[in-house]
Amino acid sequence: MADYFDSLEVRDPQVRERDLMAQLPRLIQRAQAAPGWARILGSVQAEDIRSRVALAQLPVTRKSDLKDLQHADVPFGGLATTPMGRLKRVFMSPGPIFDPEGRGEDWWRFARPLHAVGLRAGHTIQNCFVYQFTPAAFMVEGGAAKIGCAVIPAGAGQTEMQVQAMAALKPDAYLGTPSFLKLIIEKAHAMGADISAMQRAMVGAEALPPLLRNWLQSNGVPHVLQMYGTADIGNIAYESETDGAVNPGMILDEELILEIVRPGTGVPVADGEVGEVVITSFNPDYPLIRFGTGDLSAVLTGISPCGRTNTRIKGWMGRADQTAKVRAMFVHPSQVAEVTRRHPEIIKARLVISGELANDEMTLRCEAGTPGAMDATAAVVDTIREVTKLRGDVQWVAAGSLPNDGIVIEDARKYE
Numbered sequence: 001m002a003d004y005f006d007s008l009e010v011r012d013p014q015v016r017e018r019d020l021m022a023q024l025p026r027l028i029q030r031a032q033a034a035p036g037w038a039r040i041l042g043s044v045q046a047e048d049i050r051s052r053v054a055l056a057q058l059p060v061t062r063k064s065d066l067k068d069l070q071h072a073d074v075p076f077g078g079l080a081t082t083p084m085g086r087l088k089r090v091f092m093s094p095g096p097i098f099d100p101e102g103r104g105e106d107w108w109r110f111a112r113p114l115h116a117v118g119l120r121a122g123h124t125i126q127n128c129f130v131y132q133f134t135p136a137a138f139m140v141e142g143g144a145a146k147i148g149c150a151v152i153p154a155g156a157g158q159t160e161m162q163v164q165a166m167a168a169l170k171p172d173a174y175l176g177t178p179s180f181l182k183l184i185i186e187k188a189h190a191m192g193a194d195i196s197a198m199q200r201a202m203v204g205a206e207a208l209p210p211l212l213r214n215w216l217q218s219n220g221v222p223h224v225l226q227m228y229g230t231a232d233i234g235n236i237a238y239e240s241e242t243d244g245a246v247n248p249g250m251i252l253d254e255e256l257i258l259e260i261v262r263p264g265t266g267v268p269v270a271d272g273e274v275g276e277v278v279i280t281s282f283n284p285d286y287p288l289i290r291f292g293t294g295d296l297s298a299v300l301t302g303i304s305p306c307g308r309t310n311t312r313i314k315g316w317m318g319r320a321d322q323t324a325k326v327r328a329m330f331v332h333p334s335q336v337a338e339v340t341r342r343h344p345e346i347i348k349a350r351l352v353i354s355g356e357l358a359n360d361e362m363t364l365r366c367e368a369g370t371p372g373a374m375d376a377t378a379a380v381v382d383t384i385r386e387v388t389k390l391r392g393d394v395q396w397v398a399a400g401s402l403p404n405d406g407i408v409i410e411d412a413r414k415y416e
Contacts, residue, residue, distance in 0.1 A: 005115040008254045009308045016310065020257055023282055024049045031287040036069060036078025041289070052268075055290065056259070060266040060278055062292035063232065064321055067095045076100060082285040091135045091231065099135055099231045102285035108135070108234030109253050110143025113227040116240045116251075116306075117202045119173055121148030126166060126198070128176030128184075129205070131155045135231050136205060140175045143235075156180060159187040163195060170197035174221070178203040178212055185219050196220055202227055202238075207316065213246075226250075228316055230293055233281050237313055240306040249300035249312030255282050258311055259290070260299055263320040263408045264333025266290065271299040274406030276320035277313070294321050296406040322409040324353055326360045326390055333408040335387045339364065342383050345373040350402050351392070354412045362392035367399045 004010055011019075028046035031037035040061055049055055061069075061079075069077030075084060075098040082102055084090060089101040101107055119125065125144050129136035131153060144151045152171055154162055162184050165171075174181050181201055188195045200223040201216065208226045216224045227238035228250055236258075237250035252258050257280040259268050269275040277295045281288040296319065300312040323332050331351065340349045347367040355361040364384060368374070377394050384392040 003306075004308065005112050009112070009251075009310065011309060013303075013309050013311075016254075021050055021052070024055065024257075024280075027280070027282055027287055027289065030081060030284070031079075031289055034078055034081045034287075036073060036076070037287070037289065039078070052257075052259075055257070055280065056266065056268055058266075058290050060261065060290045060292045061288070063230070063294045064292075066097050066232075070096075070098055074098075076286070079288070080286050087285065089135070089138060091138075092133045093231050097231075100286050101135060101138060102283070104284070106142045106146035107283075107285075108139035108142050108229070109255055110139045110235050111146040112143075112253060113202055113225070113235055113238035114140075114143045114147055114149070114173075114175075116238055117173065117200050117225045118223060118241075119144075119147055119149055119200065123147075123172040124150040124152065124169065125173050125175055126152045126154050126162070126169075126171040128154050128156055128162065128174060128180055135234075136229075139229065139234055159183050160191070163188045163191055163193045166195040166198055167193040172198065173200035173202065174198055175202050177206050178208045178216065178224070178226070179206060181216060181221070182212065185216070185221070189219075199223060201225070204229060226315070228295075228313075230295075232286075232291065233279055233283075233288060233293075236277070236279060236293075237315075240304055240308060242305045247304045247306050249304065250315050251304055251306075251308050252311045252313065254310060256280065258299075258313070260297065260313075261292070262337060263296070263322065263406060264335070265337040267337075271301050272404070274298045274317055274404050276406070292320070294319055296320050298404075298406075317406060320406065322407060322411075324409050324411050326353055326362060326388075329388065329390055331362070331388050331390065331409060336364070336408050338387050339380065339383050340366075343376055343380055345370045345376050346380070347399055348402050350408060350410060352410045352412055355414075360413065362388075362390060363395050364392050365395045365397055365402060367402055368396045369399065 025046045028049050087100050088103045091099040127140045131137040204227045225239040229235045237252050240247050259278040260275040263276050277293045296317040297313040340346045347369040350365045352363045380394045
């Protein structure tokens with residue numbers, strides 16, 4: 001298993017699915033011991049949750065809910081199962097939103113992405129994620145300790161000192177945002193410093209456009225991979241390489257259940273369709289059940305060329321929270337979903353807001369599922385008004401013609 005972190009990464013997908021589903025009842029039971037989850041899950045019988053179909057009946061708790069949940073029940077909204085004083089660290093994100101870190105080894109499950117970029121025991125990492133209040137730097141620390149890597153706790157900023165450290169200590173890899181790595185490399189060029197020992201980078205927390213990856217590779221860092229995670233969950237998915245080439249998609253972590261749901265709902269979409277990333281995490285200190293990240297992605301079918309057999313996603317594809325304000329009223333993706341639910345002749349819908357501010361127009365573009373769908377136009381218009389308290393028009397389009405981009409509310413207004 002030299003090329004993989006462990007044998008879990010190359011399990012038969014059916015075995016992985018069976019193992020994950022078998023753990024669900026224990027997860028639900030443990031979560032229900034926390035007051036927040038007890039309220040959210042209500043009278044759910046843990047023993048009944050043994051499949052994706054059963055899981056999909058549970059409510060989605062979204063990241064956007066955390067501020068209110070935590071305000072009502074400080075610090076973690078009643079979602080943590082370990083008391084604060086027994087945790088290792090407590091982080092604070094803007095909002096504020098508080099995130100716990102327990103005392104378990106590699107608590108954020110970061111060793112897998114580090115291993116995938118080629119890091120092994122005895123390597124050195126320059127960790128340029130921020131150490132103040134937020135958990136990303138400590139996610140790296142946990143994964144590095146698990147593998148056996150030394151860490152230079154550089155943090156962000158002070159590019160000249162970053163270059164000096166790299167030139168003197170010769171780290172094998174950089175961990176941080178891709179844009180900051182570009183600044184460091186440019187500073188090294190200006191200083192005439194040799195940082196060529198750094199051949200690898202695992203980047204995250206912001207997008208990695210192809211042009212930027214190519215620039216980094218052309219300027220001395222041939223192995224540049226990205227990972228995707230959140231402050232609540234830790235590592236969610238990561239890229240891999242085969243013979244130096246980056247493989248398509250990001251590979252899901254082994255200790256998570258992924259669902260892609262239609263934005264504003266808890267309804268899973270078909271593989272390949274863009275929707276909101278919803279994660280169920282088996283973390284013993286902070287179990288998360290159908291946690292809506294607010295991020296858009298899609299499942300990439302098939303197995304990665306690297307041989308890891310877990311589900312792949314296409315990476316971060318935007319934000320799922322597309323709430324818009326129309327004539328002083330908020331319109332939410334969940335309301336579009338409710339209109340669609342009431343009219344089975346609609347396969348898929350996209351609310352387009354056009355015009356100018358203070359002179360808004362709403363048009364619900366609907367994929368027609370039946371030949372007589374247009375006969376329901378007046379009824380759909382009435383439902384739009386009932387659900388949103390706003391007037392909206394209906395435009396019928398052919399099945400499959402709406403873009404597969406996860407957008408439920410498109411704000412096409414002119415702001416100038």
